[in-house]
Amino acid sequence: MLAGKIAVITGAGPGLGRTLAALMSEEGARVVVSARSRDTLEKTAAETGALAVPADVRDAEQVKALARTTMERFGRIDVLVNAAFPGTHRKNVLDMDPDYLELWRSAVETATYGTLLACRYLAPYIIDSGGGSIVNVTSMSSRTGYAGRSDYATGKAGVHLLSHCLADELGPSGVRVNCVAPGWIASDTLTAWMETRARDEGTTFQAIHDHDVSRMALRRIATEEDVARAVIFLASDQAKAITGATIDVNGGQQFT
Structure with a gap:
């Protein structure tokens, strides 16, 4: 689905980022992976055959360097996947001290501002390459708020609406968002989160798991590959008439 394409993935650390890099490579793309942690990034690159370019997406100069390095190596950019994970620290607003407020701002900057910077400095190269695709990984939390997760939810909600704006702005230049x-x-x-809830609620991990899964229409929790396959579809030419859209991958836990 991605044969011959050059794809850049931000936030490509362990977990979803690594799975994305591996599957995009299997689909024929040449992949560039980027994240803040050099050690983790280089491990992902070694496991997936990707080119590692460390960068903090909140830093414009580092994002520009990511774009330049990709162009110097491959001469084009066709796909950008913004998957940086802003983290969540689970604290209610009345409990936020000054140190936590800085963590909150950093999380929102990583998600929303980091996505904006990556689009700003890589999209021109996608346009020069004849057009292509930007896929932003948001979250179910971008539509539904949960207590203690305002940093993560706000950052991802910003990406959601930013994507609509960029789809309208970049569409005439052949870039889908x-x-x-x-x-x-x-x-x-x-698993660790469910185990913590089980301890806090005086029950078992299996009871928590079964209760949560029972609320999903498909009665299963999505895997990293499930999410990555949706990203690959939107990145590919099979989605060439789709822009400004969101694919939910949540097993039917939430309908939109």
Whole structure:
């Protein structure tokens, strides 16, 4: 689906970023992976055959360097996937001290401002390459707020609406902009969260898991591959008439 395309993935650390890089490579793309952590990034690159270019998406000069390095190596950019994870620190507004407020701002900057910078400095090269696709990974939380997660939800909600604006702005130049919004993703992180809830509620992990899954229409939690496949579809020419759209990958936990 992506044969011959050059794809850049921001936020390509372990987990979804690594799965995206591996599957995009399998689909024929030449992949550039970027993240803040050099060690983690280089491990992802080694495992997937991608080119590693460390960058903090909140820093305009580092994002410009990511674009330049990609162009110097491959001469074009066809696909940009913004998947930087802003983190969530689970604190209610009345409990936010000054240090936490800085963490909150950093999370929103990583998600929304980081996505904007990547689009600003890579989109011109996508246009010069004849057009292509930008896929922004948002979240089910971009539409529904949860107590203690305002940093993550606000950052992802910003990306959601930013994507609509950019779809309208870049469409005439042949660049499509879409979102993939995962719900829960099966992972060690999710398992640990369910185990913590089980302890807090005086029940078992299995009871928490079964209760949560029962609220999903498909009765299953999405995997990293499920999410990555949706990204690949939107990145490919099979979605050449789709822009400003969002694909929800949440097993039917939320309908929009």
